[in-house]
Amino acid sequence: MTTLIQYLQYLLNGITLGAIYALIALGYTMVYGILKFINFAHGDILMVGAYAGLFIFTFLLGESTNAAWMLIAFFIAMLLSMAFCALLGMFIERVAYKPLRNANRLAPLLSAIGVSFILSNGAAWLFGAQSRRFPYPFDDTPISIAGLAITPHQILTVLVSVIMMVVLTVFVNKTRMGKAMRATSLDQSTSELMGIDVNKVISLTFAIGSALAAVGGILAAFDFRVYASMGTMTGLKAFVAAVIGGIGNIQGAMLGGLLLGILESIGAPLFGIPSALRDTIAFAALIIILLVKPDGILGKNEREKV
Amino acid sequence: MRKTLALVLVALIAMFSVFANGGSESTSASSDTYTIGFIGPLTGDNANYGIRCSNAARLAIDEINAAGGIDGKQLALIAENSLGTVDGAIAAYEKLVYSDNVCAIIGPVFTSPALAVAQRCYEDGIVMISPSATHKDVTSVGDYVYRTVPSDSLQSEVAAHYFYEVLGYRNIACLYAMNDYSQGLATGVEEIFTELGGTVSAMETCMVGDKDFRTQLGVIANTDAEAIYIPNYTVEDAQILEQAYQLGMDLPFLSSDGFSDPEIYNLAGDFTDGVIYVGPAQAEASTLLADFQEAYSAAYDGDMPDSFATNAYDATYILAQAIDRAGSADRELINQEVKATNDFNGANGIINFAANGDMVASQGVYEVHGTTPVYLGSFQVVDGHIVQVD
Numbered sequence: 001m002t003t004l005i006q007y008l009q010y011l012l013n014g015i016t017l018g019a020i021y022a023l024i025a026l027g028y029t030m031v032y033g034i035l036k037f038i039n040f041a042h043g044d045i046l047m048v049g050a051y052a053g054l055f056i057f058t059f060l061l062g063e064s065t066n067a068a069w070m071l072i073a074f075f076i077a078m079l080l081s082m083a084f085c086a087l088l089g090m091f092i093e094r095v096a097y098k099p100l101r102n103a104n105r106l107a108p109l110l111s112a113i114g115v116s117f118i119l120s121n122g123a124a125w126l127f128g129a130q131s132r133r134f135p136y137p138f139d140d141t142p143i144s145i146a147g148l149a150i151t152p153h154q155i156l157t158v159l160v161s162v163i164m165m166v167v168l169t170v171f172v173n174k175t176r177m178g179k180a181m182r183a184t185s186l187d188q189s190t191s192e193l194m195g196i197d198v199n200k201v202i203s204l205t206f207a208i209g210s211a212l213a214a215v216g217g218i219l220a221a222f223d224f225r226v227y228a229s230m231g232t233m234t235g236l237k238a239f240v241a242a243v244i245g246g247i248g249n250i251q252g253a254m255l256g257g258l259l260l261g262i263l264e265s266i267g268a269p270l271f272g273i274p275s276a277l278r279d280t281i282a283f284a285a286l287i288i289i290l291l292v293k294p295d296g297i298l299g300k301n302e303r304e305k306v
Numbered sequence: 307m308r309k310t311l312a313l314v315l316v317a318l319i320a321m322f323s324v325f326a327n328g329g330s331e332s333t334s335a336s337s338d339t340y341t342i343g344f345i346g347p348l349t350g351d352n353a354n355y356g357i358r359c360s361n362a363a364r365l366a367i368d369e370i371n372a373a374g375g376i377d378g379k380q381l382a383l384i385a386e387n388s389l390g391t392v393d394g395a396i397a398a399y400e401k402l403v404y405s406d407n408v409c410a411i412i413g414p415v416f417t418s419p420a421l422a423v424a425q426r427c428y429e430d431g432i433v434m435i436s437p438s439a440t441h442k443d444v445t446s447v448g449d450y451v452y453r454t455v456p457s458d459s460l461q462s463e464v465a466a467h468y469f470y471e472v473l474g475y476r477n478i479a480c481l482y483a484m485n486d487y488s489q490g491l492a493t494g495v496e497e498i499f500t501e502l503g504g505t506v507s508a509m510e511t512c513m514v515g516d517k518d519f520r521t522q523l524g525v526i527a528n529t530d531a532e533a534i535y536i537p538n539y540t541v542e543d544a545q546i547l548e549q550a551y552q553l554g555m556d557l558p559f560l561s562s563d564g565f566s567d568p569e570i571y572n573l574a575g576d577f578t579d580g581v582i583y584v585g586p587a588q589a590e591a592s593t594l595l596a597d598f599q600e601a602y603s604a605a606y607d608g609d610m611p612d613s614f615a616t617n618a619y620d621a622t623y624i625l626a627q628a629i630d631r632a633g634s635a636d637r638e639l640i641n642q643e644v645k646a647t648n649d650f651n652g653a654n655g656i657i658n659f660a661a662n663g664d665m666v667a668s669q670g671v672y673e674v675h676g677t678t679p680v681y682l683g684s685f686q687v688v689d690g691h692i693v694q695v696d
Contacts, residue, residue, distance in 0.1 A: 003528070006524055006527070006528050009520075009524055009553070010520075010521060010524055013518070013520040013521070013524075017518060130569075131541060131573065133572075133573065140552075142551070142552045142553070142554050144554050149552065149553045149554035151552045154552075223517060223518065223549075224517040224518075225517070225545075225573070233515070264518075264521075265518075265520065265521050266521070268521055269521060269524070269525055274511050275510050275511050275512060275521055275522045275525070276483075276484050276511035276512050276513050276516075278516075278521065279513065
């Protein structure tokens with residue numbers, strides 16, 4: 001009985017972790033879907049988002065301890081941080097990727113790695129190497145239900161992630177702009193011939209992906225704290241999640257993120273593996289899935305058109 | 307061009323040989339001198355350690371000689387350069403022991419050379435006292451090997467005894483990062499705690515830089531552990547404390563000297579209350595230490611000694627007293643007298659040697675009240691039991 005509750009607890013922790021991975025994985029997968037390009041600077045955008053959120057939140061909060069204002073300030077900070085990261089994402093695309101769009105496939109990849117270093121080293125230089133706490137916008141006393149412990153910030157993480165994913169799904173499937181995105185991802189040159197402004201679609205994709213990364217960064221900051229290299233490992237895992245789910249597929253990224261989070265949390269005790277190897281489990285899962293299904297769980301098996 | 311280079315080289319070689327000759331002539335062993343050897347890095351990246359230690363040893367010898375030497379005989383020091391390497395230390399050892407015929411050795415300074423030289427000292431039957439090699443295995447080579455620096459294993463020994471004997475825990479769990487520091491302490495505590503009769507019901511691991519410890523904490527919560535030992539650096543410890551609270555765990559936490567970094571209170575100030583950790587002992591301010599530092603600074607152009615130099619200074623005095631009691635340069639007699647060192651009062655306080663040659667030193671135990679560490683006292687393990695020293 002204790003074991004069952006224990007495993008439910010691992011599952012719960014895994015879902016929270018997975019929700020964050022899923023949010024960040026969306027950015028990788030959307031950009032890949034449109035440009036067939038892996039934006040390795042995406043992880044560092046989440047770091048910028050966390051810092052921006054932290055600074056705006058503490059600025060808005062000032063000396064206030066008013067509970068309602070704290071919550072409102074948090075959401076304002078999150079929205080402003082999303083806007084900031086959206087602009088940053090578009091700017092990076094314009095400066096570092098767009099000029100290389102027709103270049104060798106490796107060129108934008110290396111450019112992305114360069115951007116990643118500029119962002120993380122820049123943050124380390126500006127804000128120092130110490131990690132900072134992201135204050136909870138509410139009393140974070142854990143709640144105990146039937147032997148399971150959950151904290152309000154974990155509930156917030158899952159709620160915000162679900163809302164973001166629902167909004168994104170509706171946007172992509174029900175709006176004109178979403179339709180344009182889907183079309184561009186299917187065939188860029190034909191879309192262009194049909195009168196779709198591909199440049200605008202690409203900018204928008206980077207903006208949405210980066211805004212989601214900002215949310216992911218802020219939510220991750222509750223658990224992981226804010227520091228300059230926070231995007232590296234989290235970004236890498238989100239990328240793995242995107243590939244597991246089927247890169248280029250939005251539902252796949254959500255599923256992949258959730259799976260990876262749960263696997264990380266539950267894998268070590270389930271398989272009796274030392275906990276230090278939890279990341280190894282995650283990456284081993286990537287290899288196994290790629291061997292069995294190279295396109296990821298929900299990936300389309302695209303045939304090369306002749 | 308080439309000729310000039312050759313000339314310079316010849317000149318350099320000539321100079322070195324002159325110095326070498328001069329060196330050995332002035333310090334060569336004779337019947338009215340006791341010669342002690344020193345092995346340490348005197349050149350290279352880590353020369354600062356070797357030079358300060360040899361300076362301190364030389365200072366001690368000069369003081370003893372100025373006070374009339376040992377029964378009228380003078381002490382001499384031959385410092386050999388180990389280059390900080392095993393090969394260099396062995397070469398230095400062979401020159402000192404076989405050619406210079408020293409009666410005992412101070413050094414080597416680093417762990418790896420110390421391990422190699424310790425083996426030779428044991429085989430040849432000559433005392434070595436290292437001022438700075440902290441790895442727990444240095445003294446396990448065998449007899450003749452001593453040190454005036456606390457062994458790394460001392461902290462885990464005091465910690466395990468304190469948890470078992472003073473706090474009364476019979477079942478603990480460890481959660482540690484996979485690095486030399488944390489792993490060494492955790493496995494050390496596990497070994498000794500188990501020897502004492504306690505149970506370590508979980509040895510949970512993480513990687514340095516991990517942020518999520520809920521799984522490991524969950525595993526521990528499922529055991530009968532009464533307390534959790536977390537010998538990590540502050541970033542991991544902060545996460546562990548906070549997430550344990552979030553999981554509703556109320557087990558007490560125990561930690562190591564990593565916890566003495568005040569950064570922990572910035573990262574997890576709400577969760578540090580009640581943590582007990584083993585760290586550096588707070589030594590009484592001794593006038594011997596201040597005197598040594600002043601004398602050292604005066605003798606070496608205002609340079610200040612580091613803690614290893616202080617250890618080398620004490621080691622030299624311990625050796626000198628042993629030679630005095632032995633009354634001869636006989637290596638075996640000197641070993642017996644070093645072993646018999648009893649409450650030596652040095653710059654680092656009172657020094658005794660355990661059976662294996664390790665320095666018996668005390669460790670401090672602290673309990674955090676809110677965000678303030680409160681000193682509970684200094685503790686030593688004597689004859690298998692923990693004793694409060696002050």
